[in-house]
Amino acid sequence: MLNVVIFGAPGSGKGTQSELIIKEFGLDHISTGEVLRAEIKNKTGLGMIADGYINKGHLVPDDLIIDMLAGVLDSKKNARGLIFDGFPRTIPQAEALKEMLNERATGIAAMLNLEVEEEELINRLLERGRRMGRSDDNPETIKSRLDEYHLKTAPLVEYYKKENLHHAIKGTGTVEAIYEQIKEILSSCRIS
Numbered sequence: 001m002l003n004v005v006i007f008g009a010p011g012s013g014k015g016t017q018s019e020l021i022i023k024e025f026g027l028d029h030i031s032t033g034e035v036l037r038a039e040i041k042n043k044t045g046l047g048m049i050a051d052g053y054i055n056k057g058h059l060v061p062d063d064l065i066i067d068m069l070a071g072v073l074d075s076k077k078n079a080r081g082l083i084f085d086g087f088p089r090t091i092p093q094a095e096a097l098k099e100m101l102n103e104r105a106t107g108i109a110a111m112l113n114l115e116v117e118e119e120e121l122i123n124r125l126l127e128r129g130r131r132m133g134r135s136d137d138n139p140e141t142i143k144s145r146l147d148e149y150h151l152k153t154a155p156l157v158e159y160y161k162k163e164n165l166h167h168a169i170k171g172t173g174t175v176e177a178i179y180e181q182i183k184e185i186l187s188s189c190r191i192s
C-alpha cells in the first residue's frame with residue numbers, strides 16, 4: 001500500500017491537493033473533517049458531540065477520533081493506498097495511526113507538509129467562508145483553529161522528521177505547481 005499523510009494548517013490546501021493525488025495515484029481519501037461533517041449532517045451521536053468542538057474551532061477529543069478512524073480503516077481494507085487528510089493532528093493520534101497500520105502490516109510512506117504563511121491561510125478561509133458558508137470559516141473560529149494547530153498539531157512536524165518521513169512542500173503558488181512537488185516525492189516513495 002502507498003499510505004500518505006497530507007499535513008498542514010487549516011486552509012493550507014490538504015483537501016485540494018488530495019483530490020489530485022487520488023486521481024493520479026488511485027488512493028482512497030480519509031478526511032476526518034469530512035467524516036465528522038457527514039456525522040453532523042446525519043445527526044449521529046458522534047456528530048452531536050463533534051459539532052460543539054468544530055464550531056468553536058477546537059479539536060475533537062483523541063479517543064473519539066481514533067475510534068472513528070479505526071472503523072474507517074476497516075472499511076478500506078482493499079484500497080491501493082490511503083491518503084490521511086487532517087489526521088493525525090496530535091502526537092497520540094500519530095502514535096495510534098502507526099500502531100493501527102502496523103497491525104495491518106503496513107505503514108506511512110510519506111508525510112507531506114504544506115507550508116503556507118498565516119496571512120494567506122486566513123485570507124483563503126475567509127474567502128471560502130464567503131463563497132461556501134462552511135460554519136467554521138468565520139474570523140473567530142479561524143483564530144481558534146490556528147491556535148489549536150500551533151499548540152497541538154505543529155509538534156507533529158518534529159515527530160515525522162524523527163521518523164524520516166517529513167517532506168516540506170511550498171504550499172503557495174498555483175495548485176498545479178504545488179502538486180508537481182508532491183508528485184515528485186510520491187513517485188519515488190517506497191511502498192509497503
Ligand code: AP5
Binds near residue numbers: 054124125
Ligand atoms: P478539517 O476539515 O480537517 O479542516 P482544516 O484542517 O481546518 O482544514 P481545511 O479543510 O479548512 O483546509 P485544507 O487544508 O483542506 O485546505 P483546502 O484544500 O480546503 O477539520 C475541521 C475540524 O474538524 C477541525 O477544526 C476539528 O474540530 C475537527 N477535526 C478534524 N479532524 C480532526 C482530528 N484528526 N482530530 C481532532 N479534530 C479533528 O483549501 C482551503 C481554501 O483555499 C479552499 O477554498 C481552496 O480552494 C483554496 N486553495 C487551495 N489551494 C490554494 C492555492 N494554491 N492558492 C489559493 N487558494 C487555494
Ligand code: MG
Binds near residue numbers: 014015031033086
Ligand atoms: Mg480540508
